[in-house]
Amino acid sequence: MQRPRARAPVLIPVGRFFGVPLYFTPSWVLVATLITIMYAAAIRDRLEGASTAAAYAGGAGFALALALCLLAHELGHVSVSLALGKRVRRVVIMFLAGMSEIEDEIARARDECLIAVAGPIVSALLAGILFALAPLASGSELAHLIVLLLAWSNLVLAAFNLLPGLPLDGGRMLRAAVWGATHSQRIGSRVAGWAGLALAILVAAGSVALSVRIADVATALLGVLLGVFIWAGAGQVLRVTALTDRLAVVRLPDLLRPGLFVRADTPLGEALRRTREVGARGIVVLDGAERPQAIVDEAAARRVSDERLAWTPVAQVARPIEPGMILPDTLSADELIGAIRRTPASEYLVVHADGGPAGILAAADLATVLSARRR
Ligand SMILES: [Zn+2]
Structure with a gap:
């Protein structure tokens, strides 16, 4: 499960809304440029008196x-999420769409709706x-046209987003x-995910058919792009749903390795010998007060040559235990994945409710279980 952290894409910050940071992606700048060029041309077609500069200013104003x-x-979306007490990580406006990333789980169907x-x-x-405002802008043909275009765009945005x-x-x-x-919730996700795949095909095929009818290539292009966008989003939801199905049967106590607890100055060779003797499969390093302070990194321990085993203290190949590396044994599969994602490590100390050690979780064991169930 120890996958490298995804490289964060470059985002352009544009402000905050009740503390929620708002961003645009660079791809949006590209789309805005295309919109400016397309609409500048459309404005010049519609308004004979418009100068080139005015048409481009109008196109850019419309894009913005x-x-x-x-x-x-x-x-x-963000306002209702915040009103329901859900934290929102950020809002990202990207190519043709926006995304509000809600951090907290939405536990009720009503809230989701x-x-x-x-x-x-x-x-x-x-x-x-x-x-309603369009008549007020009738003094300027250009302003009037842009307000009307915006009004229609919002209507299309509302209608399109309501597609099921x-x-x-x-x-x-x-x-x-x-x-x-x-x-x-899982059945809901699956039904709505499959509906998304069907919708993607309908949108793409429908816009191609329409573009043939009205002899306009741009309609087909836009429709196919939207189809691809919907297909990708729906596919992602279905994949996540399948993963949570597999996770649902994973129980943390089943994954635990029994641990051996040793003092920091214990030679690695002796610790490994005792590990084999008692059948333990992980080594926890204790401090002077017998509190767990570090976990031996299996890979680092393997790299120590045989002749150095007797001279290498376990502390030297152990990773200090950060708060995120101690996990309660009551975590659900979902919570477990979240905890590992927040603090990536190769080994974790799992404790009972009273703080006593329950065992060691190796991230590799969890990864093996998950990939085994995939087949
Ligand atoms: Zn929306």
Whole structure:
């Protein structure tokens, strides 16, 4: 399970919302540039008097305003999450979509539904406000056109996100509905995930058919891109669901190795001999007050040559125990994976509720169990 930490992608910070950091991805800058160019051309087609500079300014203004509308949609999700007491790690606006990363588990179908519906509600409200404001901008043809375009974009954003398949908001609402009806979040995820795959094909195929009909390549391109985006998101949900299914049958006590407890100055050779004698499979180093202070790193111990075993104290090949390396033996499989992800190590000390040692968990053992169940 000790996979290297994923390299963090470069993000552009744009501010905070009730302490939640907001970011744009660099890919969004690329998309905004494309939108600017496409809409500048469209503006020049529609408005004969528009200068090139005004058309590009209009296109850029539209791209930026569209991003703010996308952000407002995400802040709808964030507001409800925060109101329900869920922590939100960050909001990332990327290529064609935004993502609000909610840290806490959503334990109730009703909460999932409320958080999901909040985004489309914000988009629909924005569409309504912009349609109402459009007449006020009729003094400038360009401003009027852009306000109307934004209003339509928000309406499309609301409607599209309500399509019933993950990873769209409508898919989360479908998951909540199935979850509520069956009392199983997993069944909900599976149904909404498969619905997402079907939706991806429908969106891609539908937009290709439409583009042939109206002879417009851009429609097909956009539709296929959205299809790929939905397919990837739905596939991800189904993979995670399959993994949690396997985790559900993993019990921490079954994975524990019995440990040998030795003083820091014990030679590694002697510790290994005693380990074999008592059938232990991990070595915990104690401090002067008999408290566990470090765990011998199996790989580091193997690298010590035979002739040096008698002269190498165990402390030299042990990793000091950080708070995150002591795990209660009551952790569920999900909590266990979370704990390992927060503090990656090769060995962990597992303790009973009274603080007494229960054994040693080797990350490699957990990885073996998980990959064995995959087959
Ligand atoms: Zn949304």
